[in-house]
Amino acid sequence: MSIPETYQRIVLAARPRGAVTADNFRLETVPVPQLADGQVLIRNHYLSLDPYMRGRMSAAKSYATSQQLNDTMIGGTVGQVIASRNAFYKVGEYVNGMLGWSEMGVSDGVLLRKLDTTRIPLSAFLGVVGMPGMAAWYGFNHIMEAAAGETVVVSAASGAVGSVVGQLARLRGCRVVGIAGGAEKCAYVVDELGFDACVDYKAGKLEADLAAATPDGVDAIFENVGGACLDASLARTNAFARIALCGLIAGYNGADMPIRNSRLLLINRLTVRGFIITEHMEYWQQGLQELAVLVANRQIKFRESVADGLAAAPEAFMGLLQGRNFGKQLVKLI
Amino acid sequence: MSIPETYQRIVLAARPRGAVTADNFRLETVPVPQLADGQVLIRNHYLSLDPYMRGRMSAAKSYATSQQLNDTMIGGTVGQVIASRNAFYKVGEYVNGMLGWSEMGVSDGVLLRKLDTTRIPLSAFLGVVGMPGMAAWYGFNHIMEAAAGETVVVSAASGAVGSVVGQLARLRGCRVVGIAGGAEKCAYVVDELGFDACVDYKAGKLEADLAAATPDGVDAIFENVGGACLDASLARTNAFARIALCGLIAGYNGADMPIRNSRLLLINRLTVRGFIITEHMEYWQQGLQELAVLVANRQIKFRESVADGLAAAPEAFMGLLQGRNFGKQLVKLI
Incomplete structure (x- = not known):
């Protein structure tokens, strides 16, 4: 696969005072890094938007460490390996990760999960099977x-x-x-x-x-x-x-x-x-397996609101916090 | 033991509007009833006053049925059997029951608990061992x-x-x-x-x-x-x-x-x-046994506020709701 020289990401530019605004985010173009041994490069297809992100944007104490200013906004992603120096991950494989509001990401593979998209659409791994x-x-x-x-x-x-x-x-x-x-x-x-x-x-x-x-x-x-x-x-x-x-x-x-x-x-x-x-990772294997079967058998249905392109993420996120989404809020990146 | 012809009790005269007042209670003198077969007559030595009674005085939904107007105020008691037509309970034995704000009470024995006062003072069965x-x-x-x-x-x-x-x-x-x-x-x-x-x-x-x-x-x-x-x-x-x-x-x-x-x-x-x-009676035998040992060994201390005589119960109860008691609030009846 061809690897571009740059990609876009969105960073936390400022912490919200009350409601989240567009000024809290900044779209950046950054160079694609060289992979070190053991690393993989992933092109994200979908970004997940979730209410918990609002808590990370604040400096106040929450259950997770605050998002750092000028770092890529945190977020779950699904995408495809486009370059690999890790023997376990091959180019072309689909993976779920936490690569953030970003068109691409580099991972050492530890927190990635390989996805079987035979019977489950890729985006569902950010929602009902995620x-x-x-x-x-x-x-x-x-x-x-x-x-x-x-x-x-x-x-x-x-x-x-x-x-x-x-x-x-x-x-x-x-x-x-x-x-x-x-x-x-x-x-x-x-x-x-x-x-x-x-x-x-x-x-x-x-x-x-x-x-x-x-x-x-x-x-x-x-x-x-x-x-x-x-x-x-x-x-x-x-x-x-x-x-x-x-x-x-x-x-x-x-x-x-x-x-x-x-x-x-x-x-x-x-x-x-x-x-x-x-905090309950010990249940994920069992739970995701059960959910995948129910989705594949159409015993559980799901619906998605899909925003188009990374630049649309801030507006979609603000809508999510106000209930303007209808079903799982995603951003389609590719 | 000599059995008097009458005894005193306190009934709920009116439901409180906001704070409990003396007008909510009425002291009555009533005849001692004849025992039916299987019944025991108990002279109460101590009456327990507890915050939960406030809830029973209201008609509003709570976890327990409301106290009926003109019935004896509900409450835990410890006392002595003074007459018995029940083979299991003998005159002179000490028992714990729910005989209410009353100098005496009749029970069929089902909800009574015999008390061993060898190492635990009688009143403690309404508090730390109750x-x-x-x-x-x-x-x-x-x-x-x-x-x-x-x-x-x-x-x-x-x-x-x-x-x-x-x-x-x-x-x-x-x-x-x-x-x-x-x-x-x-x-x-x-x-x-x-x-x-x-x-x-x-x-x-x-x-x-x-x-x-x-x-x-x-x-x-x-x-x-x-x-x-x-x-x-x-x-x-x-x-x-x-x-x-x-x-x-x-x-x-x-x-x-x-x-x-x-x-x-x-x-x-x-x-x-x-x-x-x-609602957790399955634990009472184990719990009371453990508490009795700790009290007998003086590993748990307790303190009591004791009001004197049944007529003092309403004032003591109002004090309890305002925190004027210091330790377990009791009324000594004999």
């Missing part, structure tokens, strides 16, 4: 532990994570209720993904609508949003309900988001557990 | 799961439950930091109970004082209070800290008590679990 899918799989199986017949609520239900949680719950025989923004997303969640119901939080009566959709109460919650969304779900909990806390996107721009229904934690003997899926 | 001790034991061993060297924070640290949690943690080799109201309680918690430090929330700088007392952060929390107290402890959590939620006394009179540090549930991957000790 990190978002694993977040859903772990939270559902190891925190929510929902049984057939129980009622499950999933916020950001049409998103990369929530859509998988709900479909796993449906396959188990749970009653599945989503929360999403807008009639179009809600229709997709029910008609395409097979949820039993979906509440449109933008309709302005979340509590009443969620109560109507959960006549038997709620036994498990998968929370991606926080704030009023979480409080509405907590208000419907049955005794001993389990809450998997995966994201708090409502507060990523600094908005105050107290849990007002704190009494229910005690009254209903709830268990709330926050988790970060990359 | 329900409060079990709440401490279960929360510490099955939710906090704190290891030697970890830092533990206990709110209401001088109280019936908190004092036991802290001493169990000390025996395991944890660094133990209490939160209590006033210099006298804090001195007792450190000097008598052996906590490493105790923060006086009434001093008005809870966050700063708690930070100073937990230089290595906090790995487990036993929460009896909620509100600002819980937020201050959450602010100090290390990754993967565990929070046992046993009580929310700050909000028992209806005060708003949001969890403002909700972000930390995710950022620090916390686990919060609310629990009610009477």
Whole structure:
């Protein structure tokens, strides 16, 4: 394969004050480096955009080290090996890595994963058969532990994570209720993904609508949003309900988001557990294998919002934080 | 033993609107009933006063059925069998039961527990070797799961439950930091109970004082209070800290008590679990046995606030809700 002399990347130019803006990013053209022994050069085909990136952009303490200024924005990628000085990786092979907002990347191979694209499209390894899918799989199986017949609520239900949680719950025989923004997303969640119901939080009566959709109460919650969304779900909990806390996107721009229904934690003997899926790598092999089979058999569906070209990444990311995406947000690089 | 013709009891006369007042209670004199076959008559020596009773006084949904108006106030008791038509219970034996705010009670024996007062004083079976001790034991061993060297924070640290949690943690080799109201309680918690430090929330700088007392952060929390107290402890959590939620006394009179540090549930991957000790009866035999040995060997100390006579119970209960008690609050009936 021909190797260009330069490639483009996006670096963190400035930390956001409140909402993320285009000024926080800078597009750069840099030379393609020479490979050292053991290294591989990868041309990224897709870049994954995920809410966790917002946390990395801030200097404040979070679960991960902050993104350094003027470094390539962090991010998961899938692409193809175009040059290799590593015997394990051959030119032409497809790999998943964390090569960031960048058209290319160099890796020593340690954190790469080879991908079998025979039955799974390449981009799905950034979504349902990747990190978002694993977040859903772990939270559902190891925190929510929902049984057939129980009622499950999933916020950001049409998103990369929530859509998988709900479909796993449906396959188990749970009653599945989503929360999403807008009639179009809600229709997709029910008609395409097979949820039993979906509440449109933008309709302005979340509590009443969620109560109507959960006549038997709620036994498990998968929370991606926080704030009023979480409080509405907590208000419907049955005794001993389990809450998997995966994201708090409502507060990523600094908005105050107290849990007002704190009494229910005690009254209903709830268990709330926050988790970060990359800390549970011992489950990835099993989880990804299960998800790959379900996707290949079309038992789990997925949807993508695809932005075109690296330069479109900042705008797509800002849209993701505001819920403008519909399904997994990707940037197509090639 | 001589059996009187009447006895006194206190019933719920009216539900509280906000704070509990004396008008919520009514002292009555009632006849001692004739025993049916299988029943025992018990003269109560001590009545236990506990924060959970506040919840029972309200009609609002809680984890337990509301106390009925004009029924005897619910409550744990220890006393002596003074008449028996039940072959298992003999006159003179000491028993623990739930006979309420009452000088006497009739039981069919099913929910009674015979007490061995050889090495444990009778009143302790309402505290450290009773329900409060079990709440401490279960929360510490099955939710906090704190290891030697970890830092533990206990709110209401001088109280019936908190004092036991802290001493169990000390025996395991944890660094133990209490939160209590006033210099006298804090001195007792450190000097008598052996906590490493105790923060006086009434001093008005809870966050700063708690930070100073937990230089290595906090790995487990036993929460009896909620509100600002819980937020201050959450602010100090290390990754993967565990929070046992046993009580929310700050909000028992209806005060708003949001969890403002909700972000930390995710950022620090916390686990919060609310629990009610009477739902974990499978652990009581083991837990009470362990606590009895520790008390008999003086490895766990306890302190009591004793009100004198049934008529003093309402005032003592109101004091308990305001933190005026110092250690386990009892009413001595005989």
